[in-house]
Amino acid sequence: MRDLAVIGDRRTCALVTTLGSIVWYCPDRFDSPSLFAALLDPQHGGSWSLNLPDATFTNRYYFEDSGVLETAIATANGELKVLDWMPIGEQTPQGICRRFSEAPTDFTVVLQPAPDYARRSPNVQFADDRSLANVVKVDGGGYLYASHPLTISKQTFQSVGLQVHFTIPQGETGWAVLLNQPLPLPTQQTVDDWLTSTLERWRLLARHGAYHGCYQDQVAASVRALRLLTFEETGGIVAAATTSLPEAIGAERNYDYRYVWLRDAGMVVSALIRAERDGLEARQFLDFVCGYDRCSSNNLPLAPVAAVDGKAVPNEVTLNLAGYCNSRPVRFGNRAKSQLQLDALGNVLLVGSLIYSHFETDEHWSIVEAVANYLAEHWREPDHGIWEEETKAQYTVGKVLAACGLMHIAEFARSDAQAQRWRSTEQDIRRFVAEQCLTSGGAYAAFAGSEAVDVSAALFPIWGYAAADAPEMVATMDVLEREYAIAHLYRRHLVEADSQQEGAFLAGTLWVAQYWVARGDLQRTRAILDAALVYANDVGLFAEEADPHTSQMLGNFPQTFVHAAFIDAVIDLNAALEKAK
Incomplete structure (x- = not known):
């Protein structure tokens, strides 16, 4: 439990580990059914994790007095910084945003949904326009958008069943957002704007x-x-x-x-x-x-x-x-x-x-x-x-x-x-x-x-x-x-x-x-x-x-x-x- 931090939008929140795994998240509001509950069942509960070779935790901190969290993770080839937040403020969507610094090595971002406290198998599918390989509809969680092409695969060794993942190659930056509603495909600038709005809202609260x-x-x-x-x-x-x-x-x-x-x-x-x-x-x-x-x-x-x-x-x-x-x-x-x-x-x-x-x-x-x-x-x-x-x-x-x-x-x-x-x-x-x-x-x-x-x-x-x-x-x-x-x-x-x-x-x-x-x-x-x-x-x-x-x-x-x-x-x-x- 010591390795958990909280991000939130003052409607709900998510818990993030020191190695960048989101292990608890209830979309919409605090007491909604969970989408990720690996905290309560690592095998079947669902999570949003990083497959990063030889990863060790370095440090983490919240920006100013906000709920925006940066986690530094060391690898043999250098350090990855992960910025996690839930948008809050003017004209921001509801959900989770993740931004990744330049990758020290190839690594994979893996989303394994387990909707309704893992009581049902997830339905995960690409958006209607199959040319949009960067957009996946996630049952119980909304829409996943990413900077790199997404892949859906079946994990037969887990009852979660389906996972969505993408790889960020060494030397590249990336981002991913899981939002409650469909939007035009965001850009890096869009995600950065949501971060700016979120930090400003937290600054107003801090006053x-x-x-x-x-x-x-x-x-x-x-x-x-x-x-x-x-x-x-x-x-x-x-x-x-x-x-x-x-x-x-x-x-x-x-x-x-x-x-x-x-x-x-x-x-x-x-x-x-x-x-x-x-x-x-x-x-x-x-x-x-x-x-x-x-x-x-x-x-x-x-x-x-x-x-x-x-x-x-x-x-x-x-x-x-x-x-x-x-x-x-x-x-x-x-x-x-x-x-x-x-x-x-x-x-x-x-x-x-x-x-x-x-x-x-x-x-x-x-x-x-x-x-x-x-x-x-x-x-x-x-x-x-x-x-x-x-x-x-x-x-x-x-x-x-x-x-x-x-x-x-x-x-x-x-x-x-x-x-x-x-x-x-x-x-x-x-x-x-x-x-x-x-x-x-x-x-x-x-x-x-x-x-x-x-x-x-x-x-x-x-x-x-x-x-x-x-x-x-x-x-x-x-x-x-x-x-x-x-x-x-x-x-x-x-x-x-x-x-x-x-x-x-x-x-x-x-x-x-x-x-x-x-x-x-x-x-x-x-x-x-x-x-x-x-x-x-x-x-x-x-x-x-x-x-x-x-x-x-x-x-x-x-x-x-x-x-x-x-x-x-x-x-x-x-x-x-x-x-x-």
């Missing part, structure tokens, strides 16, 4: 950036990750680009994260507000949260997760793919869409209060108000918790985030009676937590009656529920350090699985870093940040989890929750450092 300080380059990489995983049309930010990358190799906790979670909203919006000049993308996320279909079988004011167009997430389906490192099942869809998650609804109120206080507005008040009223009426119910357990319980984090949400949104209530009701409910929740949700040692329990704790408690001071040095917080952090930490990385607590079998949870690790800023221990904060950064790859992308024993990245990739948590922790640290000067 929203405002952060300068410690870990500046790493924060910029995290902001890029959030932008790459934004569905621009609606403002929704998906949890990750992938589905079914395992939380533990060979285990079954493999889920589809290509959707938008309310649970992530507070952290993501906080990061965007603080890392941007104008908060435009943060407000667009609130637009999405409050604008999507209220699609829930449990009569919730908002479902905890939605598709990128704001509609209901598909029912969960198991796919016949081998799985990443043979980790199965492989799924699309997500059954969490019908769960009651109190923390997710509390996040909506946190997002509303952040936007309202920062921009002096009250947009989407009717939805925010409905969520607050729902929490005031239903907070006593057991829910599925922040980790979406099948087993319902009185999860402490859900109670606390409901209380925090009500506390903050009460500042914007339309009447004294409304504010009083929400504040009274907040106090009721606080009494419940104090009486039911503490361990025998006085720490915040993972759920009522439990002696375990969860790393989500590190958020409590961040959202203003408790002082960082409150006895309950001190006791909680002591247990986390003793039982859930290794090498400055922290596990979460799971009810239905042994979290010791999965990796450290990186978002939670970064919440702990942010907690220690509040405690004034900046040296410890830096140690935790540096430990987490070991598990960012060379282009600054985090997966969901990290295995401190094997150094593997685990879980879906890249994970926006982690990137947002990193931004928030660093900005808090930088503010503390500035204050200490």
Whole structure:
């Protein structure tokens, strides 16, 4: 997973390896069926690769603050540079563009489509005019155009069946584009113009950036990750680009994260507000949260997760793919869409209060108000918790985030009676937590009656529920350090699985870093940040989890929750450092 980078057009994205293979791509939008899924099944999943003799990775980087990626690959005869991007901007098509520098040796570019998660054989054929040997129609992917004549061949040793390839001779440059729609045959100049438009669009996005300080380059990489995983049309930010990358190799906790979670909203919006000049993308996320279909079988004011167009997430389906490192099942869809998650609804109120206080507005008040009223009426119910357990319980984090949400949104209530009701409910929740949700040692329990704790408690001071040095917080952090930490990385607590079998949870690790800023221990904060950064790859992308024993990245990739948590922790640290000067 470390060798993956992301290119995207703020509708969908593709994952590119260090040797220039595109191993994951869902045309049209993030949660569409895949065309390339070699990431989840190297033999049958489909890819767009380079057959380059004796190739070794040299380096790669993104142009400026864009999603345009250049990869340098060494051979015995010299270096090949591959420029990959997805066009975005005025008068650009949708798809993938690839540009190749002067070839150090003959090499072949090979496209092996596997449409609909490799559930059907591809139909690949030349354009109607057979004189156009540079144009092939690719089932499930659109139209492939190339600088050199294309060949279609059958690969009998693979179930993918058909491949399209072309050769770039030594000393020549080349390009290829896979587009969603038919166009007149592009020229090198056409492709270059699309690159120019794309870079200009990314420059406009970069102008929203405002952060300068410690870990500046790493924060910029995290902001890029959030932008790459934004569905621009609606403002929704998906949890990750992938589905079914395992939380533990060979285990079954493999889920589809290509959707938008309310649970992530507070952290993501906080990061965007603080890392941007104008908060435009943060407000667009609130637009999405409050604008999507209220699609829930449990009569919730908002479902905890939605598709990128704001509609209901598909029912969960198991796919016949081998799985990443043979980790199965492989799924699309997500059954969490019908769960009651109190923390997710509390996040909506946190997002509303952040936007309202920062921009002096009250947009989407009717939805925010409905969520607050729902929490005031239903907070006593057991829910599925922040980790979406099948087993319902009185999860402490859900109670606390409901209380925090009500506390903050009460500042914007339309009447004294409304504010009083929400504040009274907040106090009721606080009494419940104090009486039911503490361990025998006085720490915040993972759920009522439990002696375990969860790393989500590190958020409590961040959202203003408790002082960082409150006895309950001190006791909680002591247990986390003793039982859930290794090498400055922290596990979460799971009810239905042994979290010791999965990796450290990186978002939670970064919440702990942010907690220690509040405690004034900046040296410890830096140690935790540096430990987490070991598990960012060379282009600054985090997966969901990290295995401190094997150094593997685990879980879906890249994970926006982690990137947002990193931004928030660093900005808090930088503010503390500035204050200490």
